Amino acid sequence: MAGLLTYIAIFGMTAIWILGWMGLSVVVGSFFDLPLRTVSLVGATLGPLGFIVTIMLGILESSSTKTFEPVTVAIKVDDDPFGDVFR
Amino acid sequence: MSVSAEVRQPRLLLPVALALTVIRGSTLPWVKIRTFSGNERNYDLTDVKGGVAIVVTISFVVMIGVIVGIFKRLTGMTIMSLGVAALGWMAAISGMLLTILYSLIPSVNVAGLDLARATLSQGSGVVVTVIASLVLAFMVVRQLEPVSSYAPSTRIAALPIIILIPIVVITISMNAEWLRLGSDDASAQALIAGDSLYGSGLVVLGLWLSVGLWIGALMINRPLVIKFACGLTFLVAVIVEMYALLVWAGGNAIDWLVPAKLERWTTVSMEPQLFIVLFLAGLVAMMSILGFVPRIQRLQINLGSRIRASSGLWYSDVAGGLILVFVLASYVLG
Numbered sequence: 001m002a003g004l005l006t007y008i009a010i011f012g013m014t015a016i017w018i019l020g021w022m023g024l025s026v027v028v029g030s031f032f033d034l035p036l037r038t039v040s041l042v043g044a045t046l047g048p049l050g051f052i053v054t055i056m057l058g059i060l061e062s063s064s065t066k067t068f069e070p071v072t073v074a075i076k077v078d079d080d081p082f083g084d085v086f087r
Numbered sequence: 088m089s090v091s092a093e094v095r096q097p098r099l100l101l102p103v104a105l106a107l108t109v110i111r112g113s114t115l116p117w118v119k120i121r122t123f124s125g126n127e128r129n130y131d132l133t134d135v136k137g138g139v140a141i142v143v144t145i146s147f148v149v150m151i152g153v154i155v156g157i158f159k160r161l162t163g164m165t166i167m168s169l170g171v172a173a174l175g176w177m178a179a180i181s182g183m184l185l186t187i188l189y190s191l192i193p194s195v196n197v198a199g200l201d202l203a204r205a206t207l208s209q210g211s212g213v214v215v216t217v218i219a220s221l222v223l224a225f226m227v228v229r230q231l232e233p234v235s236s237y238a239p240s241t242r243i244a245a246l247p248i249i250i251l252i253p254i255v256v257i258t259i260s261m262n263a264e265w266l267r268l269g270s271d272d273a274s275a276q277a278l279i280a281g282d283s284l285y286g287s288g289l290v291v292l293g294l295w296l297s298v299g300l301w302i303g304a305l306m307i308n309r310p311l312v313i314k315f316a317c318g319l320t321f322l323v324a325v326i327v328e329m330y331a332l333l334v335w336a337g338g339n340a341i342d343w344l345v346p347a348k349l350e351r352w353t354t355v356s357m358e359p360q361l362f363i364v365l366f367l368a369g370l371v372a373m374m375s376i377l378g379f380v381p382r383i384q385r386l387q388i389n390l391g392s393r394i395r396a397s398s399g400l401w402y403s404d405v406a407g408g409l410i411l412v413f414v415l416a417s418y419v420l421g
Binding site: 002003004005006007010011013014015017018034035037038041042044045046047048049050052053056057059060061 | 135136137138140141144165168169172173176177179180220221224225227228231232233234237296299300303307309311312315
């Protein structure tokens with residue numbers, strides 16, 4: 001009986017620890033718009049370290065200059081969007 | 088599965104080896120109690136009631152992770168990592184709680200022993216368990232966006248490796264004896280470990296945090312992470328250096344200044360670990376300052392290829408194989 005209680009207590013404590021740090025990392029990660037899956041795994045597996053890593057990732061992501069792929073839109077010059085209406 | 092999809096996946100041997108290392112770490116000493124009669128008692132997870140069941144449960148989770156990992160590599164590694172992270176945190180929390188508690192309230196009772204007549208410190212199992220679980224966790228995390236965009240591919244930063252080695256040695260030496268107090272009748276002998284000194288539990292916590300940050304700096308190769316790790320490491324290294332200096336000076340002061348010695352303690356001897364910490368803490372503090380220099384931060388080790396060496400060997404498989412050999416050897420020799 002004592003063994004079972006210790007088992008539950010140790011796993012319970014560890015679960016609270018892991019979920020607690022995961023929750024904190026998710027809150028901080030959502031502030032920086034980081035992907036939820038990454039942030040929850042970082043918090044769950046790395047604990048307090050994951051929390052620090054999330055903050056640093058957030059700072060790195062928000063400070064990095066975003067580059068966008070150039071999008072080519074083909075427009076026909078003689079295309080009349082209201083052609084069907086006024087025909 | 089196409090060849091290109093296979094190439095991008097991490098190899099399975101190293102994560103399995105790390106998971107087995109964590110499980111092996113749970114059967115190594117987590118807590119070390121040194122009584123003043125010169126005896127040393129070690130306690131690991133299996134000494135706790137229900138401890139064997141915990142190890143079996145984690146091993147079962149790791150086994151599921153390995154099976155899943157054969158088909159879906161990252162999912163399997165994540166299951167393994169979460170399982171061993173639980174074990175790693177159990178080691179870290181138990182070690183931290185006990186050493187912090189003891190380093191602030193020395194007259195606490197542990198395992199029926201009055202610690203006013205003994206010293207308490209973390210065992211080698213905590214070091215093995217925590218480091219292996221952190222490395223596995225970072226291996227998983229570096230596969231995910233946006234961490235993967237910061238993770239190095241063919242080159243790794245040199246500074247984290249150079250600093251990690253002395254910090255891990257300091258962390259291990261903190262658990263070892265620094266000072267030995269003996270008496271004439273040879274029945275009483277006090278072994279004073281670095282982490283049994285007043286308030287040193289918090290210093291060990293800082294050391295662990297800086298070990299983790301440097302493993303993180305290996306995985307996230309950015310100056311910000313290195314600067315942060317350098318700042319914390321400098322602070323911790325200076326505090327450890329002060330502790331070591333005070334113990335060295337204090338031990339010598341007792342030896343030189345008190346002719347009749349103190350109570351029944353008649354001999355004071357410094358252990359080699361104290362001098363190792365004295366030297367390495369100074370070195371780490373100096374390297375932490377150098378770490379703020381951009382040129383030092385940019386020093387890198389070229390791995391040639393992330394996938395495999397020119398000889399056809401997979402780097403991660405070689406590392407995993409070596410770790411497995413060590414784990415098996417420790418089972419056979421232990």
